[in-house]
Amino acid sequence: MTIIETQNLDFAFSKGDLVLEGLNLKVEQGSIYGFLGPNGSGKTTTIRLLLGLLPNSKDNIKLFGHNFKNDRINILSKTGSLIEQPSLYEHLSGFDNLEITRRIRNANKNSIDKALELVDLKTASGKKVKEYSLGMKQRLGLAIALLSEPELLILDEPVNGLDPNGIIEIRELLLKLNKENGITIFLSSHLLSEIEKIVTHLGVLSKGKLVFQGQYNDLKELQNKSATIHIETSDNQKASEIISAKFQAPSLLNSHLMVHYQDKEQIAAICKLLVETNIDIYKMQLQNNDLENIFLEITKN
Amino acid sequence: MQNVIRNVGTEFIKSKKTFAWWLVILGAAFMPVFVSFVFLSKWKHLIPQQGHNPWDDFTEMSWKGMGFLYTPLFIVLLTCLFFNIEHKNNTWKHIFTLPILKSSIYLNKLLTLLIFIALFYILYIPIWIGCGFLVGFIKPQLQLTNHAPDYISLLSLCFHSFIASLGVLAIHFWLSIRFKNMIIPIAIAIVGGIIWVALYQGRVEEITYFPYAYNYSTVNPPYWVEQKMFGIFPQHEMLSILYFILFSALSYRYFIKTFKG
Incomplete structure (x- = not known):
């Protein structure tokens, strides 16, 4: 549904x-x-x-x-909700804040204890909200959102x-x-x-x-597809031809090659291939392709 | 009905530990205590002549003080403080995501405020009587303990003062929803107060249409204006009820259609 x-x-x-x-x-x-x-x-x-x-x-x-x-x-x-900073009556205790919502939602009286227990605020429920830390306020906001299950x-x-x-x-x-x-x-x-x-x-x-x-897995797949490594060699042109013969063709950039790879075994195989053909490898650098970068890339585009 | 009681109950919880409660208690006590001090300090000038009930002077001084600027400003301040609880804590957005009709939220607020004002008068009555008798005990020459106050007149004054306050209440109920900054409604009330004093001093007939003057008009009707009666209500009190209906309708519409917190 x-x-x-x-x-x-x-x-x-x-x-x-x-x-x-x-x-x-x-x-x-x-x-x-x-x-x-x-x-x-x-x-x-x-x-x-x-x-x-x-x-x-x-x-x-x-x-x-x-x-x-x-x-x-x-x-x-x-529906329970928490929008930005929780809306709380700072001059009242955590318990009173919950009681206000409980009455409007017509929830059971014991729902307050349950919610307080869930967010681990039972001992602080009598304290005024203005004395709460930001984390406690956030947890109280959650407790309010959870009141009516x-x-x-x-x-x-x-x-x-x-x-x-x-x-x-x-x-x-x-x-x-x-x-x-x-x-x-x-x-x-x-x-x-x-x-x-x-x-x-x-x-x-x-x-x-x-x-x-x-x-979430779809995003992970996107991450795998965009995994690249930058390789700088003594002969980038030749290296590109050698890699293209066995793997996806790399992009030839100014001073290096940009190679797409699927897994770490593929990186080892590329490395071995280049060494066997007497091409000196000066630099191999994995490009950041964590989810945060994918996210940035998506939102940038 | 059970819902209304439960929801009005939440409004009273919200007002806990706020100045609104102190305002009601101190507000009800201020004028009787102030008049008592005047009676105690100027008692020699206030000794009643034979056959005169000293409570009449105590009543007149108290109610003229109440009606002058005191009651309208009390109502304005109470309304501002009451709405400031939601404005200051930014809690409207929470209220509007709860399963309650906006119309119910509005009516609960209005009803709670009316209860607060009624409470002010309910507290005023015993404090005023208590102060009068205490002054009588301290200064027997004032003969306050030998006479009784006119209880019917006292209740009637409280009722008519309440009715005369309704117009100002509805105007400031609307203003307090409209403006989050409570200074604006208070400034409007002060300007309103200055204007009514000017209208009174200038003997202007149009004072009948000016809601900030209604409380004083109930205690001391302007003699230069013809006093029309509508049942038990003088014209200005009837107009106060009309202002109440008009501005309540206006604020209701604003609250339901436009106000998002």
């Missing part, structure tokens, strides 16, 4: 200045969907549209298979500003919620490294357009 679906979603804050253009999101039930994009690419705007915080005159947003405009209350009752969690940069420990804690919590409670999670981030360990699906947004959408 598709939990979130948008069809040609456009949005402009002022006429002619499109912030989002033809967005076709598809988030499947049970997935952890990472919504990636550089700052200002339109992630928060998308999330605000999904939650009805920005006006959308068209009927092109569906959550749980229902049109958001026609079924807002039902959809929101099944939602089927969908929409989180906007949930690890933004957290220290490495905080990031790991939130990651583990989200994985647990997804695996044990079957919650579908849609989370945005501007850093792939922050979420690559937990996502099953990815959508990459660049300048308001969805430039990649698919399973």
Whole structure:
């Protein structure tokens, strides 16, 4: 079942200045969907549209298979959300913050204890929120989002500003919620490294357009395809001919060759081939092709 | 009904540990305590003549003080503080992602504010009576303990003052939604206060249409304006109700259609 679906979603804050253009999101039930994009690419705007915080005159947003405009209350009752910095009443305790949402959501009284336990804030629940650290606030925001045991969690940069420990804690919590409670999670981030360990699906947004959408493994495949090594030899022309005979033809650049490779065994074979033909190798340099660079490449293009 | 009680309850939780509660308590106590000090310091000039109820003077001084600028500014400040809880904490976006109708959010806020103002009058009554009797005990010459206040008149004044405040309440309810910066509604209220004093000083008939003057008009009706009655309400109180309906409709429309937090 598709939990979130948008069809040609456009949005402009002022006429002619499109912030989002033809967005076709598809988030499947049970997935952890990472919504990636550089700052200002339109992630928060998308999330605000999904939650009805920005006006959308068209009927092109569906959550749980229902049109958001026609079924807002039902959809929101099944959705927990955290947008940018958590919205908290700083003068109140963590418990009071949860109680406000609990009453509006008409959730069970013991749901507060459960949520506090889940985010490990039980001992600090009586403290005023203004005395909380950023990580604690983020966890309280998550507890509020989890209060009514939602089927969908929409989180906007949930690890933004957290220290490495905080990031790991939130990651583990989200994985647990997804695996044990079957919650579908849609989370945005501007850093792939922050979420690559937990996502099953990815959508990459660049300048308001969805430039990649698919399973995380699809992105890994893209990574393999773009793996290259730069080789500088005593005779680049000859080396190129030798490599071309057995492998994909390299590109001859100014001072070196750019060779595409599939795995490390292929690098060893190329090296051996060149040595056997008496070509001196001056330099072999692997090019950065980690996912972060792929992400940068996609968003740049 | 259960939903309304539950949701209004959340508004009261939000106001915990804020100045709004202190404003209601101190606001209700300020004028009776202030008038008591005046009575204690100027008691020689206030000894009643035979047959005169000293509570009438205590009532007049208290209510003229209340109606002058005090009650309208109290309501303006309370409304600003009440909305500032959401503005300051940037919590509108959270409220709007909860499964509750926007119309319910609006009505809960309005209802809670009306309860706060009612609470102000409810607290005012015992504090005012208590202060009067305390002054009477301290200065028996004032004969406040030998007489009783006119309780019916006291309740009636509270009720009419509440009605006369509704117009200002609705205007500032709208302004507090419209402007996140609470200085703007407060500045408008101060300007409104200055204008009504000028209208009063100038004996201008159009004062009947100026909502910031209604509280004082209830206590001390402008003699130069013909006092028309609509049932139990004088004209300015009827206009206060009309302002309340008009500006509530305006703020409701703005809140539902335009306001995104």
